[in-house]
Amino acid sequence: MDAAILRTALRDAFPDVDLATMRIVRAPGRVNLIGEHTDYNDGFVLPVAIDLRAWIAFVRTRDRRVEIVLGDGARDGFDLDAIGEPRHGWIDRLAGMAWSLGELGLDLHGLRGVLLSEIPMGAGLSSSAAIEIAMAWALRDERPPLAPMKLALAAQHAENSFIGVRSGLMDPFASACGQRDAALMLDCRSLDYRAVPLPLDPYALVACDTRAPHRLESSEYNARRAQCEAAVEIVARAHPEVRSLRDVTMDMLPAIGVIDQVARRRAEHVVRENERVALAVEALEAGRMDSVGRLFAESHASLRDLYEVTSPELDALVEIAVATPGVVASRMTGAGFGGCTVNIVERGAVERLRHAVEREYPARTGRQPAIYVLAATGGAGEVAA
Structure with missing residues (x-):
């Protein structure tokens, strides 16, 4: 996003601020290649930070007040010394991040700022995590405001303990720690991770948006986590060493089913999804894109039939994609119940996929899709104003 756009937005929102002191921070969204609903089960994930970002242009203030204006003119704020309870509005993500950083005893500063985002809300591309990570960069003078993994953990704490969504670590991790031209394989138990170079010279990474937004605050997301915890509790009766589904093996599953x-x-x-992540990393590193396509298909079917978080719209987008020549891999990404699919597509077939989706998806669902050709980018940071 051009700094001039942010400068104009900040001037319009706060005419009295000194634009000479303006600063700009940004944080990327993410698309998860594979490893869905595994992060809060101590499992493995393979996200990519993407070149759709949340941006905050701001000036520091001498008081302890945070005032934010959105691109549509909505305005809200909070006092750093009296954040209070969640208000069930958009400001909660920002206030929650400030609350979480305050819990760590960190020095925070008041500001006046504008928040503009390129990440479509409700598309499953982690707009919320990007906003939280960008806010942390705005509130702190230190660069980075925390070590990237600690920053991701602080954002997860805000989601879990302030917002009340029992989300995992993957989304803020990708936004804080992303690397250009690579996916990141994260072990959500040890927090070890490594970059997995993406062979995207002959391929493009494409997200197709159902335009059927999900809400993580809904009971369905938290219900899935509770069901996973119930499975662990059952297995642990006979296997006390089991602490999470990360420790469960296929031969233990019949006891749960009883x-x-x-x-x-x-x-x-x-x-099985944890196994697929490891296999997908091997396939990507070996350039075996046919294997990646098979693993994506297995993951989507599992999310549809076993985890039950796809939707008719997501299923339609995957069916359209896999029937399109040049599409190597397709599956739902994110929490589900709407949002996006992630697709690996031969570069020469991107427009073919776009035309197929724009032609067939509305006829099947009555909704208009959105299509994003993405690049793997680095994590959050401050940029020149």
Whole structure:
């Protein structure tokens, strides 16, 4: 986003501020290649930070007040010394991040700022995590405001303990730690991660948006986590060493099914999805894109049949994509219940996929899609104003 656009937005929102002191921070969204609903089960994920970002242009103030204006003119704020309870509005993500950083005893500064985002809301591309990570960069003078992994953990704490969404680490991790031209394989238990170079010279990374937004605050997301915890509790009766679904093996699943068939299905998805992440990394590093396509297909089917988080719109987009010549891999990405699919496409076939989706998806669903050709980018930071 051009600094001039941000400068104009800040001037219009706060006419009295000194634009000579303006600063700009940004944080990327993410698309997860594979490893869905595994992060909060101590599993493995393979996200990519993407070149759709949340931006905050701001000036420091001498008081302890944070005032933010959105691109549509909505305005809200909070006092750093009296953040209070969540208000169930957009400001909660920003206030929650400030609250979480305050819990760590960090020095924070008041500001007047504008928040503009290129990340479509509700598309499953982690707009919320990007906003939180960008806010942390705005509130702190230190660069980075925290070590990137600690910053991601602080954002997760804000989601879990302030917002009340029991989300995992993957989204803020990708936004804080992303690397250009690479996916990141993260072990959500040890927090070890490594870059996996993406062979995207002959391929493009494409997200197709259902335009059927999901809401993570809905009961369905938290219900899935509770079902996973129920599965762990059942297995741990006979295997006390089991602490999460990361520790569960396929031979343990029948015992879960005797007591709770729903929990068994959720557990089977997570166990097999963790295996698929490791196999996908091997396939990407070896350039075996046919294997990547097979693993994407297995992941989507598992999310549809075992974890039950796809939707008719997501299924339609995947079916359209896999029937399009030149599409190597396609599956839903993110929490589900709407949002996006992620697709690996031969570069010469991107427009073919776009035309197929724009022609067939509205006829099947009554909705107009959006298509984003993405690049893998670095994590959050400050840029020249």
